[in-house]
Structures are given as structure tokens and as C-alpha cells.
Amino acid sequence: MERFTWPKNLSSRCKRTIQGLLHGQNPTKKLRHLFDTHSQTSNDTGQPLFTEDLIMGVLGSFSYTQSLSSSTQSDEVLQVPTNACVRSQASEGSESVKSHFQRSPVSILQRQPLMEAATAISEDRADVAWDILTRLSAMPNPVGNYSEQKLMVYMLSALKSRVSPVDNPPPVAELFTEDYLWWDLSLYEESPCFNLGFMAASRAILEAASEQPSTNKLHVIDFGISSEGQYRDLLYELSKRQAGNQSTLKITTLADSFDREERLRIVGDRLGELAATRRVRLVFNIVSQKLSELSRDSLGCEADEVLAVNLAFKLYRIPDESVCVENPRDELLRRVKGLAPRVVTLVEQEMNGNTAPFKVRVGEALAYYGALLESIESTMRWAPSKRARMEKGLSGKLRNTVACEGRERVERSEVFGKWRARMEMAGFELKPLGQHVAELLKATLRCNQGYTVKEENGGVCLGWGGRTLTVASAWRQTPLAPLAPLTPIFPPKKRYVMCYRRRWRWR
Incomplete structure (x- = not known):
């Protein structure tokens, strides 16, 4: 049996209370009173957070177990791991952030009924799944961190929409609203x-421009501007690099x-004002075309400019062969290749949420959005209004991932390995971003502990608490292999020659 280590600054009274709780006693009220008294009277401001998390986590897990066992009519009992206490890793520096994220006993206990409901749905036992979801809805929110409570609420809503779409309409139309x-x-x-x-992605575009110093014109084709900040960064870097001749950025x-x-016009106006202050010439064009109409001429591409295509958070929302036979996702990549760009940038969420079976997709959504919600809580703790907007966006993503199918499921994220295979089949090869890009991003994250940046398989992986959440990569067209010399299929024609005996022979 694996032994755990008590936190050094945990009082003996807390230890006795938790030990009694682990041995089957029910001092829930005493433990809650102990925590309230401790939080009001403690003068030790340097006490780390994991002590409070330990008490609240144990309290929440047993309160949740008691309410679940009292409301179910089944003889099945949820088992609490014997090593349910959180280990103390205060001496491991930044690794304590990882242990704070991996509060697995509490998280698994809270998420286990959701996975049971997902299993019932995948086995076409809608009545069993609805009973589980009804019991969970009637229970009080599990005591624990804020992000876990949000995750439970979002997943409950998604599974209810999956079981009963008439009473709980799935999020489809709202994904196209202005608010969302x-x-x-x-x-x-x-x-x-x-x-x-x-x-x-901006660094990859700038590197592609620096590889062609004969021109100071950069043209970026963006299939949906998801971040205005990306082009603010590009304008700033171009203004620093221009020497003598004015740089031109065409978007x-x-x-x-x-x-x-x-909305795109508003973005263009703001970027135009910024470009004027940076002394960079900006050309901002908005076009509306079908995939079949895309070409260098229709997009205004010129021969004397560096052409880049930005596909940041775009491909995952385009249907593929699992949705329709037309396969617009591969069609877009073929059109992009026909533009002959210098570089193609790809940024996507790292989640297996497209063709995975339903139960696997629910587990992926719980793990992925649980980590993302926790990272938002850590970063935006002091900005509740911004955090609320971000959480609403995440709620729509999670619910659409779980509750919808077919064309109604817009959120179809893939892992980097699948994106890599698709890009290579489309005629692109990976253009490694390099360790220097990862080091630059690490320096930017110096004030945000808990986030991870690493260069892996040619892409830059960004994550939280040990889980990769986003991967950025750059691509270029696969160069054509040189043609082999042609070999004659038929032997050379023979001709008549006259020999010394005045006779014609083949030669």
C-alpha cells in the first residue's frame, strides 16, 4: 500500500480529524468547523494553499459520497482510494503546481458518475443515464475548487442535452451568435x-519573411482572424526590423x-490606427468566396511579396470525411497548397474530440476542459468579469463537443499526430519552429507559474499542469523530387545499309 506524507505545517488536531474520517467516522461538521476556525484565527499568512485544499478536498469527497449513496437505490458502493490524502510536495518547487493539479482522488470521485452516465448513453440505456444525471443535479455542488464545480455544471448540461435534446436543446445555433x-x-x-x-505562429511568419530579404512586402491570408493580438505583434516586429524602406503588411x-x-472591419480599422503609429503600411482586405473560387488572383497575391497562410484555430471547425463525402477540410488544404505560400501556420487544441467514441470523447472533454478551467481560474482570479466571458465560451465548446453529432457538432478538435498526417497527405512538410521559439514563449510566461512550454516533434506545445492544451506548428510545401532521365521504351529504328556484296542488310 502506498504511504502518504503529511504536510509539515498541518496541526495534530487536523491529522486526528482526517484519520477519523478515513476510518469511517462522520465528523463532517467538526471538520468544517475546524477549517472555518483555522481560516479566521490563523496569523500565518505564509501557509501554503495545499493545506486548505487537503481539508476541503477530503471534506468534499466524503460529503459527495454520502449524498450519492443515500440517493441511489443500487447496492454499488463507490470506493475511496486508501491513499486519498494529497502528498506534500512543497520542497519540490514548481512541481507543487503539478501536484495541485493532480488531485486525482477527489476529481475521479466527482467525475465518476458522469462517466457512468456516458457509458449508459453509449450503450443506449438512456433511462439509466437520465436517472444518474437527475440524482447529480439534485445534489449540492461538491466542495472543492471553483473550476471543478464549473466543469461539473457544464458536463451535466451537455449530457442532459444528449439524452433529452427536446427538453434541453443542444448548443448549435448559439455558437453562431454575436455574443458567443x-x-x-x-x-x-x-x-x-x-x-x-x-x-x-507570428514568429514562424516573420522567419519566412526574413528568408526572402529581397522584398519588404508580407502578405498574410487568414481564414478567420481569431486574435487581433497576433497582428499587433506582427506590426510591432515589422516596425523594429524595417531599415530605410517602409515595410508593407497586407492582410x-x-x-x-x-x-x-x-467585426472584421472593426478589427481592420483598429489595426490601421496601430500601423500608422508604427510607420508600417497596412493593406486590409475582406473577401467572401467559396472554396472552389480561391486562387492567387482572387485573393490579390503578387509576385514580389512573401505569402503566408494562417490557419490558427480554423481547421477544427471545418467538417472532414467523417461528416460528409465532400470533405471540406481536405479541400481547403488543397486550395491552400495551390496558392504556393512560403509558410502555413497551424494552431489547434490538443484534444481527441473528432472521431473518438462517445465515452472516450466525454473522458477527453473532462480532462481537457478541467485543465483549461483550472488554468483560467489561476490566471484570471482577480478579473471575474473577463473570467466569466471566457468560461461562457468554454461552456459552449464543451457542450457542443459532447451533446451534438453530425454537422451540428462544430467542435471537432484533433491531436497533433492526426493533424500532422493530414498535412503531409495534403503535400506539406513540417517546418520546425525550433527551441528558440519555445524559449521566447517561456520568457513571456515567467510571471504565470503552472503553464508549460516545450518543443516536441517540431511543434511548440503549450499546457497546464502536465497536460498539453495547444500545439502550434509551421508547414511548407513538400519540394518536388527531381525527374529521372527518360529511358527509351522502344529500341532505335534500324536502317538499311549496303554491305560490300551489294546487298541490303539491317543495321
Whole structure:
């Protein structure tokens, strides 16, 4: 049996109370009173947070177990791991953040009924799943961290929409509303796991421009501007690098059902004002075309400019072969290849949420959005209004991932390995971003502990608490292999020659 270590600054009274709780006693009220008294009278401001998390986590797990066992009519009993206490890792520096994230006994206990409901749904036992979800809805929120409570609420709503879409309409139409668009944009702008992905893409575009010093014109085709900050960063870097000749940044963006022309015009006006202060010439074009109409001429591409295509958080919302036979996702990549860009940047969420079975998809959503919600709580703790907007965007993403199928399921994230295979089949090869980009992003995250940045398999992985949440990568067209010399298929024709005996022979 694995032994645990008590935190050094935990009082003997707390230890006795928790030991009694682990041995089957029921001192819930005493433990709650003990925590309230401790929080009001303690003068030790340097006491770490994991002590409070330990008490509240144990309290929440047993309160949740008692309410679940009293409300169910089944003989099945949830088992609490014997090593349910959190280990003390205060001496391990930054690793304590990872242990704070991996509060697995409490998280598993709270999420286990949700996975049981997902299993029942996948086995076409809707009545069993509805009974589980009804019991969970009637229970008080589990005592624990704020992000775990939010995750439970979002997943409960998603599973209810899956079981009873008439009474609980799934989130489809709301994903195309103006409010949701702003919630989504706030998530991309404020969360380091997303906005640093845009920064990595900007560095790849700038490197491609520096590889062609004969021109100072940069043309970026963006299939949906998800972050205005990415182009603010580009304008700043171009203003620093221009020497003598004025740099020109041309941005061509495509308006669609997600990115409406009105919003894109507002973004263009703001970027124009910034470009004037940076002394960079900006050309901002908005086009509305079908995939079949995309070409260098229709997008205004010129021969003397560096062409880059930005696909940051775009491909995952385009249907693939699992949705329709037309496969718009691969069609877009073929059109992009036809533009002959110098670089293609790809930034996507690292989650297996497209073709995975339903039960696996629910588990992926719990793990992924649980980590993302916890990172937002840590970063935006003192900005509740911004955090609320970001959480609304996450709520729509999670609910659409779980509750919808077919064309109604817009959220179809993939892992980097699948994106890599798709890009290579489309005729692109990976252009490694390099360790220097990862080091630059690490320096930016110096004040945000808990986030991780690493260069892996040519991409830059951004994560929280040991889980990768976003991967940024750069691609270029696969060079054509040189043609082999042609070998004659038929032997050379023979001709008649006259020999010394005046006879014609083959030669």
C-alpha cells in the first residue's frame, strides 16, 4: 500500500480529524468547523494553499459520497482510494503546481458518475443515464475548487442535452451568435495557452519573411482572424526590423458564418490606427468566396511579396470525411497548397474530440476542459468579469463537443499526430519552429507559474499542469523530387545499309 506524507505545517488536531474520517467516522461538521476556525484565527499568512485544499478536498469527497449513496437505490458502493490524502510536495518547487493539479482522488470521485452516465448513453440505456444525471443535479455542488464545480455544471448540461435534446436543446445555433463570438475571442486573447499559440505562429511568419530579404512586402491570408493580438505583434516586429524602406503588411481575411464582415472591419480599422503609429503600411482586405473560387488572383497575391497562410484555430471547425463525402477540410488544404505560400501556420487544441467514441470523447472533454478551467481560474482570479466571458465560451465548446453529432457538432478538435498526417497527405512538410521559439514563449510566461512550454516533434506545445492544451506548428510545401532521365521504351529504328556484296542488310 502506498504511504502518504503529511504536510509539515498541518496541526495534530487536523491529522486526528482526517484519520477519523478515513476510518469511517462522520465528523463532517467538526471538520468544517475546524477549517472555518483555522481560516479566521490563523496569523500565518505564509501557509501554503495545499493545506486548505487537503481539508476541503477530503471534506468534499466524503460529503459527495454520502449524498450519492443515500440517493441511489443500487447496492454499488463507490470506493475511496486508501491513499486519498494529497502528498506534500512543497520542497519540490514548481512541481507543487503539478501536484495541485493532480488531485486525482477527489476529481475521479466527482467525475465518476458522469462517466457512468456516458457509458449508459453509449450503450443506449438512456433511462439509466437520465436517472444518474437527475440524482447529480439534485445534489449540492461538491466542495472543492471553483473550476471543478464549473466543469461539473457544464458536463451535466451537455449530457442532459444528449439524452433529452427536446427538453434541453443542444448548443448549435448559439455558437453562431454575436455574443458567443465575443466570448470565444476573449478566450483566445486572454488565455496564455491560446494567445501564445498565436505568438508562435507570428514568429514562424516573420522567419519566412526574413528568408526572402529581397522584398519588404508580407502578405498574410487568414481564414478567420481569431486574435487581433497576433497582428499587433506582427506590426510591432515589422516596425523594429524595417531599415530605410517602409515595410508593407497586407492582410486578406475571409468572412464567413463565424467571422462576419462587420467585426472584421472593426478589427481592420483598429489595426490601421496601430500601423500608422508604427510607420508600417497596412493593406486590409475582406473577401467572401467559396472554396472552389480561391486562387492567387482572387485573393490579390503578387509576385514580389512573401505569402503566408494562417490557419490558427480554423481547421477544427471545418467538417472532414467523417461528416460528409465532400470533405471540406481536405479541400481547403488543397486550395491552400495551390496558392504556393512560403509558410502555413497551424494552431489547434490538443484534444481527441473528432472521431473518438462517445465515452472516450466525454473522458477527453473532462480532462481537457478541467485543465483549461483550472488554468483560467489561476490566471484570471482577480478579473471575474473577463473570467466569466471566457468560461461562457468554454461552456459552449464543451457542450457542443459532447451533446451534438453530425454537422451540428462544430467542435471537432484533433491531436497533433492526426493533424500532422493530414498535412503531409495534403503535400506539406513540417517546418520546425525550433527551441528558440519555445524559449521566447517561456520568457513571456515567467510571471504565470503552472503553464508549460516545450518543443516536441517540431511543434511548440503549450499546457497546464502536465497536460498539453495547444500545439502550434509551421508547414511548407513538400519540394518536388527531381525527374529521372527518360529511358527509351522502344529500341532505335534500324536502317538499311549496303554491305560490300551489294546487298541490303539491317543495321
